[in-house]
Amino acid sequence: MDLTTSWLGLTLGNPLVASASPANGQLDHLMRLEDAGAAAVVLPSLFEEQIDAVGSRREAILSMGVDHSAEAPQHYLPPVHIASGPYGLLPERYLDLVRRARDRLSIPVIASMNGTTPGGWLDHGRQLQQAGAHALELNLFAVPTDLSESGSAIEMRYVRTVQELHGALTIPLSVKMGPYFTNVGNMASRFVEAGAAGLVIFNRFVQPDIDLYRLTLSSEPVLSQPVDIRLPLQWIGLLAGRVQASLAASTGVENAEQAIKYLYAGADVVMVTSAVLRDGPGCFSTILRGLDEWLETRGVASLDGIRGAMSFARLKDPRAYTRGQYLAQLQAWSGRHLDA
Secondary structure: EEEEEEEEEEEOOOOEEEEEHHHHOOHHHHHHHHHHHOEEEEEEEEEEEHHHHHHHEEEHHHHOOOOOOOOHHHHHHOOOOOOOOOOOOHHHHHHHHHHHHHOOOOOEEEEEEOOOOOOOOHHHHHHHHHOOEEEEEEEEOOOOOOOOOOOOHHHHHHHOOOOOOOHHOOOOOOEEEEEOOHHHHHHHHHHOOOOOOEEEEEOOOOOOOOEOOOOOOEOOOOOOHHHHHHHHHHHHHOOOOOOOOOOEEOOOOOOOHHHHHHHOOOOEEEEEEHHHHHHHOOHHHHHHHHHHHHHHHOOOHHHOOOOOOOOOOOOOOHHHHHHHHHHHHHHHHHHHHHHO
């Protein structure tokens, strides 16, 4: 069975990609993912806040004693150590991880940056490229708290960030976008026009909860479930064949069933994180085995036999992707209620 696919201009042995997670910051874990069948790995995100913290700390150190010795910064500057926290790595350690992963793995290694403003990202993007990253994923994550800032201003900032990174890099750039734009398809097209070679549909934002006993906000991670594929599945189906970019489906993949649905909708690759955190890297072997068996049972020789077959662009009656399906569901529920 031919499971090869193309993503971001890279040829992968199968469509399953290990997306960014805390565990991907460890080389031995990345090696286990490859052994289990992951066709590519995305490293944990390097966060804008971490880079800013490093810069602020360095400036503070440089300013100490500056009036006492002009040579102090050059000869006595200590190394900057800021705790990386449970997720993400400091820039220096991150670059080292990219180099070591590139040396030890035979599958593509994708670096990831999480930020919303251009600024110093250009230098770090270039460094990640020089360290050997096959591609860069830009994780656009921000909760707008300024009620006076317009949606168009936020969108322009995102697009400008993509434009500047694309102009600074020669490796492919993938944008991990959120679902909360007024017109997701329009933003997807603008990201592609700005230079994105691929789109990840969608970023799962961390959302707070309230601890009623401690009266504090908590943000415990909630792993995705198969039911969560509905929104990304819809937009993969709406975008497939209509934007000139690789499409990566993200969220809700527990077994081969969800991966197959994403491929039918038009995904080039399917990203997996929650299943890895729940069941370990071995989930890749299980999903791949299920995908292979499903295709073989139906006499499908390659992924091209199913990819995009259920997309908006190829369905004769694509109303399931629009308001028509919503109306049909309401009518069906009304009928059941009346019959009861």
